[in-house]
Amino acid sequence: MTIQNTRREILKGGLAVAGLSVLGIPDWAMPVLAQGETLVEFTDLPPNINLNPTVDRRIIDIRNINGVFTPKDQFFTTQHYGHPEIDPAAYRLRIAGLVDRPLSLSLTELKAMRSTDIVFGFECSGNRRPLQGLTSNGRWTGVPLKTVLDRAGIKAEAREFVFFGADHGEEEVDFRGTITKVDQQFGRSLPRDRALSSEPLLAYALNGEPLTKHQGFPLRLIMPGWYGVANVKFLSEIHVQEDQYLGKFQARWYRTLRGEMVNGEMKWKEAAISHLQLKSFIARVTRAGDAHNVFGVILHDGTPIRSIEVKIDNGPWQAATLDPSTKEKYSWKLFNYTWKGATPGEHTLVSRVTDVTGRVQPTSEELANKKTFLEDNSQHPRTVKIA
Ligand SMILES: Nc1nc2c(c(=O)[nH]1)N[C@H]1C(S)=C(S)[C@@H](COP(=O)(O)O)O[C@H]1N2
């Protein structure tokens, strides 16, 4: 039995509410806890949470985050068409369309190019309360996308860069009520300035090891600062074109409807999912002696963080401390706050992050005009009961 399954069985059995630290199961040994430290359960977490609802989905248990990098066998995962079988020896990345030299690159050729590393933590745009576990952080290694595009030679009229995965499935395309069934690949696009910037990576390794099938073996696009969906896995083709790409996962499935006041009038905008919205959440509360530690996670688009604060009940916002090991630009950021003098009974804890441009993580009331559930970066109040 894998750790994931063990956890699932435990959580399914509702034992989570009994206190995970007293179960005494070896592979559930709570290594995140120091000696003498105990986990304080969130009372707002439903007892029957299921962290592996399907074979294609793995949700991390945020209470167990242990260090900067998520181990490859614990990295969250989700995909729409399962995992395509890819023979690494036969694999080719094709670059076609508005290029001077169409390319077909083997893994060996890609790995022979100058590589670079980037630490990048992201979440699925559907990640939200109460679990918040569709998120992870990793060190990605690969070839800058620009290196490969420069080698192909991008024509002046190129505007849109479409990234296709090897995974595909049958989709019903609705046009004015008429449905056509077609087989489509997973695809996402980037505009020219983004595609030709220095940051996107064609990654073949995670935390120093080859990508797992869940994380997109053998190659994935890494788009630092953007939501999960932009990071196309099992990458098989880059198509360079002039027209906008309007595939399902670009234009329909991953978009947000928001109302915004412009000159005193409500304007409703539908936009494709792109960069991460500034967000934080509390992941774990522990007790050691008389003090409690509140530990949490920040996800953001790379804009430097100005402050991370924690509020207990109706008290003032108090400064929390950023973990200095998570200072890299696109890394997720971890934080801690020491809660002194906690009184017995129920308490509500919430965190709020602010970046240097003055953006503040909104409350859910402030997000009331976001009508679709993706991009939920609202402040997430959690409850605990102090004995
Ligand atoms: N080829 C392909 N890439 C994909 C997807 C997919 O279904 N197919 N899903 C996307 C979505 S919605 C997310 S959140 C991330 C998840 O990445 P992970 O499984 O490495 O965590 O992959 C993205 N890339």
Ligand SMILES: [Mo]
């Ligand atoms: Mo996603």
